[in-house]
Amino acid sequence: MTDSRSVEAVPARLLIFAPQAEQAMAQKITGILAAAAITVEWELVLDAQSALFRLANQPHGLLLMVAASDPAPALALWAGCRSKAADLLGVMFLGAPDAAVVRQVYHAGVSDVLLLSDSDDQLAHLLEQALRRAEHSQRVHWLNFKAEQDGFDLTLQPVAQSQAMRHALQLIHKVAPTPLPVLIAGETGTGKSVLARYIHLQSQRAARTFLTINCGALTPSLLESELFGHEKGAFTGANARRVGLLEVADGGTLFLDEINSAPMDLQVRLLQFIQEKRFLRVGGNQPINVDVRLIFASNKPLLDLVNLGQFREDLYYRINVFPVEIPPLRARVDDIPQIAAQTLLRACSQLNLPVKPCGPGVLEAVRCYPWPGNLRELDNVIQRGLIVSQGERVELADLPLEISVPARNAGSQLIATEAIHGFPWPLNARLDEVEHAWILHVLKACGGNRTHAARQLGIDPSTLWRKLKEV
Ligand SMILES: Nc1ncnc2c1ncn2[C@@H]1O[C@H](COP(=O)(O)OP(=O)(O)OP(=O)(O)O)[C@@H](O)[C@H]1O
Numbered sequence: 527m528t529d530s531r532s533v534e535a536v537p538a539r540l541l542i543f544a545p546q547a548e549q550a551m552a553q554k555i556t557g558i559l560a561a562a563a564i565t566v567e568w569e570l571v572l573d574a575q576s577a578l579f580r581l582a583n584q585p586h587g588l589l590l591m592v593a594a595s596d597p598a599p600a601l602a603l604w605a606g607c608r609s610k611a612a613d614l615l616g617v618m619f620l621g622a623p624d625a626a627v628v629r630q631v632y633h634a635g636v637s638d639v640l641l642l643s644d645s646d647d648q649l650a651h652l653l654e655q656a657l658r659r660a661e662h663s664q665r666v667h668w669l670n671f672k673a674e675q676d677g678f679d680l681t682l683q684p685v686a687q688s689q690a691m692r693h694a695l696q697l698i699h700k701v702a703p704t705p706l707p708v709l710i711a712g713e714t715g716t717g718k719s720v721l722a723r724y725i726h727l728q729s730q731r732a733a734r735t736f737l738t739i740n741c742g743a744l745t746p747s748l749l750e751s752e753l754f755g756h757e758k759g760a761f762t763g764a765n766a767r768r769v770g771l772l773e774v775a776d777g778g779t780l781f782l783d784e785i786n787s788a789p790m791d792l793q794v795r796l797l798q799f800i801q802e803k804r805f806l807r808v809g810g811n812q813p814i815n816v817d818v819r820l821i822f823a824s825n826k827p828l829l830d831l832v833n834l835g836q837f838r839e840d841l842y843y844r845i846n847v848f849p850v851e852i853p854p855l856r857a858r859v860d861d862i863p864q865i866a867a868q869t870l871l872r873a874c875s876q877l878n879l880p881v882k883p884c885g886p887g888v889l890e891a892v893r894c895y896p897w898p899g900n901l902r903e904l905d906n907v908i909q910r911g912l913i914v915s916q917g918e919r920v921e922l923a924d925l926p927l928e929i930s931v932p933a934r935n936a937g938s939q940l941i942a943t944e945a946i947h948g949f950p951w952p953l954n955a956r957l958d959e960v961e962h963a964w965i966l967h968v969l970k971a972c973g974g975n976r977t978h979a980a981r982q983l984g985i986d987p988s989t990l991w992r993k994l995k996e997v
């Protein structure tokens with residue numbers, strides 16, 4: 527991938543669906559497209575079958591459905607074409623702003639609604655924005671980010687049974703509705719990208735655009751041009767004006783992943799944007815104002831990079847307004863059963879396999895393993911286990927050796943513990959977790975009598991009281 531090849535704009539092709547009854551509105555829209563000099567190849571079709579035929583035979587970025595008098599035909603077409611063209615963006619032109627219909631349209635996955643009551647200028651602006659988004663999604667496809675976006679599962683919900691993750695999620699719920707930037711820190715595979723989108727979905731911008739850019743995956747000049755856009759002729763290969771992600775995400779959220787990899791020059795431009803809320807396209811001289819909420823993720827401690835002179839201190843303080851540390855999986859052992867169950871169900875449906883439960887010892891083994899690759903590794907192990915398992919359950923033998931062998935070796939010890947107390951400790955459990963669980967176990971065995979439990983545990987009743995309050 528070279529810079530000059532990647533910066534060429536990918537024009538979005540527009541298909542306009544307007545049944546006979548909507549022809550007057552369709553003419554209004556094509557008039558607006560022409561008057562606003564929006565560069566787009568468009569085609570008008572009158573019936574759903576022709577629309578489906580066109581979509582099947584030529585890639586289109588945007589489907590504009592004119593539904594000023596009746597939304598039903600447009601909704602039926604949209605339902606029919608979504609499964610065939612997952613990249614397609616939909617815009618619906620409605621008559622009256624009926625809240626129930628607007629909700630239904632958004633619910634169906636249409637990204638924008640245009641209304642009869644909008645002025646020509648507003649319509650032109652909204653159409654141009656939708657086209658930019660369509661162009662962006664085609665570009666994303668082209669730049670090969672698509673795999674990551676496709677792998678993203680909107681149904682992934684954060685799991686927070688453990689105290690460490692409960693704390694992180696509480697912070698997330700507090701910051702999500704605010705306009706503040708968020709810095710998500712955590713080891714690789716801890717779910718930072720999933721949580722960035724979760725923050726967006728919990729914010730008032732949920733219905734607007736959410737875009738991701740990985741600062742570690744692009745060359746410095748491509749990264750700059752992707753973010754800020756560029757003017758025609760700004761550099762060799764810039765054959766057309768290109769709108770950057772900051773403009774495309776206007777009104778929504780931009781997630782800058784691996785911000786620790788951002789080159790110094792970009793850090794300067796980012797700082798300027800954060801302070802002034804406006805920027806210049808590369809080669810441009812007109813400041814552009816946008817309203818974008820920024821979320822950052824880093825898989826390295828940024829302060830260490832600041833101390834090494836690899837990250838600007840002033841930018842660090844600007845983005846570290848609300849840091850959230852996502853604990854590694856080994857520090858949230860209590861979350862493992864639910865994450866594993868969630869992952870298993872998801873994997874069964876993705877792989878089209880019947881749901882298989884886990885056999886004896888599997889969950890214990892999974893709890894005991896330290897998971898250096900965190901949730902991503904757990905996901906891979908479960909998918910692999912499902913694929914290799916022959917029987918009706920995923921067995922210990924279906925797990926990789928590094929997980930199953932230590933578990934087998936520890937097996938006799940775990941079973942013995944279980945036989946005596948009915949409570950096997952995971953080998954990597956934290957001391958305070960074990961202590962708390964043991965206190966509760968003894969307390970239960972003593973029928974809730976704290977004096978008896980304290981005596982049994984060899985501590986003062988006041989120490990027991992304090993320890994119970996601490997956790
Ligand atoms: N809540 C969850 N439930 C189940 N699986 C999850 C959850 N969150 C994340 N995962 C799994 O972990 C994988 C990695 O998540 P994600 O990409 O958000 O991690 P990350 O911290 O951004 O990683 P990296 O630092 O490498 O970018 C996901 O693809 C998914 O398989």
Ligand SMILES: [Mg+2]
Pocket residue numbers: 718719783823
């Ligand atoms: Mg990530």
